[in-house]
Amino acid sequence: MSALYSFVRKLLGINWRLWLTGHFLDDTFKTGPITGSTTTRASTTGSADLAGYLVVHRDQLDSSRLFFSLVQLISFIGILWSISITLVLVLVAYAAIGTVVTMFFARN
Numbered sequence: 001m002s003a004l005y006s007f008v009r010k011l012l013g014i015n016w017r018l019w020l021t022g023h024f025l026d027d028t029f030k031t032g033p034i035t036g037s038t039t040t041r042a043s044t045t046g047s048a049d050l051a052g053y054l055v056v057h058r059d060q061l062d063s064s065r066l067f068f069s070l071v072q073l074i075s076f077i078g079i080l081w082s083i084s085i086t087l088v089l090v091l092v093a094y095a096a097i098g099t100v101v102t103m104f105f106a107r108n
Helices: 002-031 041-045 050-083 085-107
Strands: none
Touching (some): 050 085
């Protein structure tokens, strides 16, 4: 499962970079360079500026990281569950108590 996770993550990363590079190049050739011009992209194309564009896609990338983190967590819990159910319950309780203690100290 870990090897599949690593493979899919790297494959998605490569495809993401290829798409993003192609998208920037296509957009640059259509509207002119983003920096160094006297007009902004928003005024020439009606679309958002580069900073807004990057923020939106950064959030999408964070969503994919969250998905893969959840897949990894579920597979880890599944492996531990097959070893010992008590171990899983102790680790979940330990994590919950640690989170509550950290939140208590963070407020004060």
